[in-house]
Amino acid sequence: MFIDNGLSDIFRPEQVLTDQSSLEKYGQDWSQVGAPNPLAIVFPESTEQVQSLVKLANKAPFSLVPSGGRTGLSGGAMATNQEVVVSFERMNKVLDFNKVDRQVHCQAGVITQQLQTLAADNQLFYPVDFASSGSSHIGGNIATNAGGIKVVRYGLTRNWVAGLTVVTGSGEILDLNHGLVKNATGYDLRHLFIGSEGTLGFITEATMQLTNPPKNLSVMVLGISDVASIMKTFQALKKNIEPTALELFSSDSVKIVCEHKGIPRPFDTEAPYYLLIEFENDSEATESLVLETFERCSNEGWVLDGVMSQSEQQAKTLWRLREDISESISHYSPYKNDLAVKVSKIPVFLERLDQLVEEHYPKFQVLWYGHIGDGNLHLNILKPADMEHDVFVEACNKVNPLVFKLVKDLDGSISAEHGVGTLKRDYLAYSRSDSEIAYMQSLKAMFDPNGIMNPGKLFK
Numbered sequence: 001m002f003i004d005n006g007l008s009d010i011f012r013p014e015q016v017l018t019d020q021s022s023l024e025k026y027g028q029d030w031s032q033v034g035a036p037n038p039l040a041i042v043f044p045e046s047t048e049q050v051q052s053l054v055k056l057a058n059k060a061p062f063s064l065v066p067s068g069g070r071t072g073l074s075g076g077a078m079a080t081n082q083e084v085v086v087s088f089e090r091m092n093k094v095l096d097f098n099k100v101d102r103q104v105h106c107q108a109g110v111i112t113q114q115l116q117t118l119a120a121d122n123q124l125f126y127p128v129d130f131a132s133s134g135s136s137h138i139g140g141n142i143a144t145n146a147g148g149i150k151v152v153r154y155g156l157t158r159n160w161v162a163g164l165t166v167v168t169g170s171g172e173i174l175d176l177n178h179g180l181v182k183n184a185t186g187y188d189l190r191h192l193f194i195g196s197e198g199t200l201g202f203i204t205e206a207t208m209q210l211t212n213p214p215k216n217l218s219v220m221v222l223g224i225s226d227v228a229s230i231m232k233t234f235q236a237l238k239k240n241i242e243p244t245a246l247e248l249f250s251s252d253s254v255k256i257v258c259e260h261k262g263i264p265r266p267f268d269t270e271a272p273y274y275l276l277i278e279f280e281n282d283s284e285a286t287e288s289l290v291l292e293t294f295e296r297c298s299n300e301g302w303v304l305d306g307v308m309s310q311s312e313q314q315a316k317t318l319w320r321l322r323e324d325i326s327e328s329i330s331h332y333s334p335y336k337n338d339l340a341v342k343v344s345k346i347p348v349f350l351e352r353l354d355q356l357v358e359e360h361y362p363k364f365q366v367l368w369y370g371h372i373g374d375g376n377l378h379l380n381i382l383k384p385a386d387m388e389h390d391v392f393v394e395a396c397n398k399v400n401p402l403v404f405k406l407v408k409d410l411d412g413s414i415s416a417e418h419g420v421g422t423l424k425r426d427y428l429a430y431s432r433s434d435s436e437i438a439y440m441q442s443l444k445a446m447f448d449p450n451g452i453m454n455p456g457k458l459f460k
Contacts, residue, residue, distance in 0.1 A: 006060060007042060007084075010052045015090070017041040026085045029070040029077040033422055038065065038079035043090045047165055047173060047204040053086065054202070054452070055171040063452045066198040068109065068140030071132040073336055074421030076144065076197045076457050083455070086202065088139055094118060095205065102210040103162055103179050108139025108203050115208060125213035127154035131323055139203045145195035147417035149322075152373025153244045154211075156417075157194065163207035164190045169200060169448025179207040192443065197419050198454040200447040214244050218281035219315040220290065222297070222306040223271025227354075229302035230273055231347045234372060236297055237277055240289050245278040246373030247322045253367045254321055260328040263320050269305035275372070276322050278315075325369050332382035333389060334367070335396040339407055340416030343375045352406055353379070360399045376416035379403070404430040420458045428458070 007016050017026075018040045027036025039062065044050045057064050065079040067087040079085045088109035096105040102124055104115060112126075112133040119126040128141065130148030140146075142164070146157045154160075163179040176190040177183055193200055224230050230248065237243065251272050258265055266274070281287050290308070297303040309315035341349045350368070357366050361381060370377035383392045404414050408430045415424045415431070428437060441459055444451075 006056050007040065007053075010049055010056065011042055011044070015043045015045070017043075026067050026070070026087055027065075027079040029072040029075065031073050031075045031078070031421065031423060033075035033078055034080040036079060037082060038085045039082045041067075041085045041087055043087050044204075045090045047167060050086065050167045050202055050204050051171055051173055053084075054167050054169065057084065057452045058169075058171060058450050061450060061452060063455045064202075065454055066139075066143065066202050068137030068143075069111065069132065069135040071136045072140070072144065072419060072421065073338070074415065074419045074423045076419050076421030076454070077140075078422060081456070088137055088204075091139075091204065097122070099124075101179065103207050104210065105163070105179070105205065105207045106138060107205055108137060108142075110138045112136045112138060112141060119210045120213070122210075123213070124210040126160070126208065126210055128157050128160060131326055138206055138208065142194050142203050142206055143196060143198050144417070144419040147371065147374070147376065149245045149247060149371065151371055151376075152246050153242065158191065160209045161190065161194055161206060162209045164193055164203055165205035166193050166201045166203050169450070169453040174201075177207075192447075195419075197421065197457050199444055199458050201453060214280050216281045217244065217278055217315065218287075218290075218309050219318045220277045220279075220294070220306060220308040221266040221318050221321065222275045222277070222294070223267065223269050223304040224273040224275055225302060225304050226272065227347050227350050229297075229300075230275070230350075230372065231344075232300070233275060233297050233302045234343070236293050236302075237290075240293050241277075241279045241286065243277050243279045243373065245276070245371075247276040247370070248372035248377070249274050249276070249322055249325060249369035250367055252365065253325050253369050256367070257321055257324045257328045261320065261324050263317060263324070266307050266318060266321060267305045271304045273368075274321070276318065278319075322369065325367070329367060329380060329382060332365075333392070334380040334382050335393060336418075337379040337400075337403060337414075338376070338416050338418040339379060339403070339412060339414065340374075340376045341407065341410045341412035343372070345410050345412070346372060346375060346377070349377070349406070349410055349412070353403065356399070356402055356406065357381075360402065361396075371416075374416075375412075400427065407431070422456060425456070425458060425460065 023038050026041045027038040063083040065083045065085050067085050091107035092109040094106045116126045127150045141157045164176045166174050365382040367380040413431045
């Protein structure tokens with residue numbers, strides 16, 4: 001009866017959905033881990049409504065699962081145990097734009113692309129960008145500390161959060177940092193909620209920092225001869241230019257994208273690996289330096305071939321070689337791993353992981369792509385057409401401990417930017433020590449004493 005006597009005291013009838021179609025839609029994210037089984041979907045419109053809901057959930061009790069654009073790949077927004085899903089779709093307003101401070105104060109449900117467009121319309125730039133920017137929410141980006149393709153120059157979402165309004169698991173509203181650049185007054189609780197995946201509380205509003213837009217962007221795609229040459233080419237480029245993006249993808253990735261999207265190959269020469277470099281081509285001197293670096297890398301045998309965009313349209317086409325990979329392989333039901341090591345360890349990481357994959361996945365097609373500029377690589381295993389999905393997932397899961405052991409040996413991360421959610425929850429110890437996990441659980445207990453906030457995510 002709490003649905004009638006509790007939620008109806010907080011929300012109008014149109015703000016609560018309990019029909020089966022809505023429960024299935026809002027009860028899962030892109031990971032589609034487990035069967036969605038929420039109790040209800042609610043659509044708050046203000047921080048105060050979220051606060052009232054959290055207080056009700058503590059009293060009733062029932063658990064809450066946050067829902068943004070549901071573009072997550074780690075099961076962080078799955079509701080499988082009669083939770084109430086809190087969708088931030090209607091909290092989608094830009095509350096203030098300050099051109100002097102170059103800041104936007106907005107609700108958590110503002111779509112990433114909406115913020116990017118607002119910035120561009122005011123000759124500014126919001127640099128956090130990824131394939132799901134047209135559907136992901138700012139609140140979800142903050143809750144997972146989203147990365148994307150511009151991290152090598154601009155850093156993660158964390159770098160651009162100037163202030164937060166959150167509702168903790170005990171129902172308190174915290175207004176954190178107030179958009180200040182300098183604030184040396186003790187613990188900065190803002191950073192506890194960034195990347196916390198909704199386990200400590202729900203982000204309802206954010207003040208996001210903007211910056212100047214890059215100018216005259218050019219894109220270069222290079223065919224790399226072998227693993228060792230990846231790092232050598234990377235170092236040569238970084239020595240002479242500061243790229244805005246630096247992406248790596250394998251030859252199989254290029255083949256699938258070109259076949260499925262009808263995109264022309266960047267050049268005729270076959271290469272086992274490809275590097276995509278985006279940079280500000282702001283002068284003839286810069287372009288000459290880039291071309292000299294390309295020539296030197298070619299003479300060394302590191303680069304087999306290359307192409308540089310001569311127009312904005314060509315730059316967009318070259319970018320599609322990287323950005324369209326995820327969509328192109330989606331019908332293969334890929335098993336995804338999102339891994340990170342220090343940039344200097346990428347060659348040894350790739351070599352060892354290739355050996356491991358070849359040994360344990362000899363019949364599976366494996367694709368590599370990722371953000372080499374920040375050490376983040378995505379391992380995608382494609383499901384054979386004649387294999388049942390459950391059998392395929394079970395086979396991949398068996399090798400996870402070996403993959404994560406390699407990551408741990410290299411002091412890396414089992415989840416670079418997708419978060420932990422439920423998919424990586426049982427493997428957290430491969431990236432965090434027992435002491436770290438114990439402190440994290442203590443923080444969870446302090447902010448969410450009854451364990452109602454996104455239960456089962458990050459920890460059991």
